Amino acid sequence: MPPRVAVPVFPGSNSEEETVRACLAVGLHATLVHWSAGAKALRGFDGYVLPGGFAYEDRIRAGAIAAHDGMMDSVVAEAQRGALVLGICNGAQILVESGLVPGTGPARRPTAAFAPNSPGGRFVCRHVYVKLSISPDRCAITTNLRADEIIPMWAAHGEGRLAAGRQELGRLQRAGHIAFRYCDRFGNLSAEATPNGSPLGAAALTNKDGNVLAIMPHAERDAWTYQQRDGTVRLDARGDAAKMLAPAGGIRIFAGLARALGVKTRALGVMK
Amino acid sequence: MRTQRAYSVELTIPDNEAYTALVTLVRLGIVCRRLERADVWVFEVEEARAEDLEAHVRTIETIFNPNKHVLRALGEPHPRPGEVWIGERDEDAGQPRPGAVREIQIAGRLLEGVYGVRRYKGWRLWESEGETVSPAVLANAVETLLCNSAFQVAIR
Numbered sequence: 001m002p003p004r005v006a007v008p009v010f011p012g013s014n015s016e017e018e019t020v021r022a023c024l025a026v027g028l029h030a031t032l033v034h035w036s037a038g039a040k041a042l043r044g045f046d047g048y049v050l051p052g053g054f055a056y057e058d059r060i061r062a063g064a065i066a067a068h069d070g071m072m073d074s075v076v077a078e079a080q081r082g083a084l085v086l087g088i089c090n091g092a093q094i095l096v097e098s099g100l101v102p103g104t105g106p107a108r109r110p111t112a113a114f115a116p117n118s119p120g121g122r123f124v125c126r127h128v129y130v131k132l133s134i135s136p137d138r139c140a141i142t143t144n145l146r147a148d149e150i151i152p153m154w155a156a157h158g159e160g161r162l163a164a165g166r167q168e169l170g171r172l173q174r175a176g177h178i179a180f181r182y183c184d185r186f187g188n189l190s191a192e193a194t195p196n197g198s199p200l201g202a203a204a205l206t207n208k209d210g211n212v213l214a215i216m217p218h219a220e221r222d223a224w225t226y227q228q229r230d231g232t233v234r235l236d237a238r239g240d241a242a243k244m245l246a247p248a249g250g251i252r253i254f255a256g257l258a259r260a261l262g263v264k265t266r267a268l269g270v271m272k
Numbered sequence: 273m274r275t276q277r278a279y280s281v282e283l284t285i286p287d288n289e290a291y292t293a294l295v296t297l298v299r300l301g302i303v304c305r306r307l308e309r310a311d312v313w314v315f316e317v318e319e320a321r322a323e324d325l326e327a328h329v330r331t332i333e334t335i336f337n338p339n340k341h342v343l344r345a346l347g348e349p350h351p352r353p354g355e356v357w358i359g360e361r362d363e364d365a366g367q368p369r370p371g372a373v374r375e376i377q378i379a380g381r382l383l384e385g386v387y388g389v390r391r392y393k394g395w396r397l398w399e400s401e402g403e404t405v406s407p408a409v410l411a412n413a414v415e416t417l418l419c420n421s422a423f424q425v426a427i428r
Binding site (some may be wrong): 056111165175 | 292360415423
């Protein structure tokens with residue numbers, strides 16, 4: 001029986017089907033769990049993947065209502081017991097609002113935020129690259145990655161700028177909470193490569209124990225060869241439907257989750 | 273000479289966001305019967321132009337839509353009892369924000385004589401009809417749900 005992961009769906013979530021598809025591709029048994037199913041329906045999974053979107057229409061703040069939803073009671077409890085949790089975009093915002101990342105304060109008392117983009121608070125939809133900025137074994141979900149590995153993704157958010165007090169920001173950096181940083185396709189960090197004004201180019205946070213990863217850009221939207229933007233991988237696959245439909249790029253994040261949950265399949269081997 | 277003018281813009285149609293916030297606060301154990309939400313705009317303006325400001329603000333569609341909003345001039349640029357204003361830390365710096373000014377320019381209405389604009393989300397909590405919640409209850413609601421102090425400030 002493959003490891004079971006839940007993909008919680010709040011009113012306003014999106015990309016949940018793409019997220020499930022990416023999980024299935026790496027050998028996970030993924031299940032959509034709607035908010036109407038109740039908090040109990042989320043208990044007992046091996047992992048959780050919170051998809052993107054606009055849960056509860058981003059009322060009050062992005063992720064704020066969902067973070068206090070009964071569904072998150074289960075996710076918070078399981079995460080505190082060591083279950084793996086991955087949050088993507090709005091899912092990442094929910095994890096920050098719930099206090100699971102960076103995890104430097106009590107649950108439901110966030111010490112950071114993914115705040116409105118700078119400048120101007122405008123929504124950005126842009127292809128980006130992120131570079132692993134921690135040791136791969138710092139976070140369970142990144143142990144399959146190489147040091148400094150670069151992964152293509154799509155940024156699509158209006159509130160993705162990491163915000164924290166100056167002291168807290170320094171602490172997050174020193175303690176290895178900033179898991180990924182925006183870069184160009186060659187791995188160079190710069191303000192131009194950062195779509196939202198995030199300090200330090202921060203794109204993702206992990207918690208102290210490394211079992212929770214909150215990442216703003218969408219890995220699942222750049223997870224197949226036909227979605228590759230830079231063309232090199234896609235050009236190689238031209239004329240070959242199987243290659244074109246093969247996993248690539250952002251699927252590495254899901255492969256990391258699967259590997260951390262004990263999946264050993266040939267499929268993981270080709271996802272380099 | 274500069275002065276401040278503050279306006280609240282509230283929905284005249286049912287406010288789903290306020291409803292969701294109320295349900296969540298009650299779920300979190302905060303005793304609150306009713307909750308009002310408003311956009312609060314605080315302008316720093318030349319005194320000579322202050323009297324005309326409200327009429328100008330009413331022409332800015334991104335701030336005020338007469339089909340669904342009611343705009344009220346606030347006597348003082350401070351929250352009332354039972355009320356908190358939530359703003360971004362950057363916006364609390366007391367300096368004009370290019371983003372906010374640009375937003376007004378995009379709407380095609382240049383407000384001359386306005387030096388700064390700050391926008392807050394105002395929440396007013398009521399314990400019962402005619403009685404707002406205590407400062408302690410308001411503080412609990414702010415810390416628990418309404419404000420993320422990592423990037424926001426709460427003005428009470």
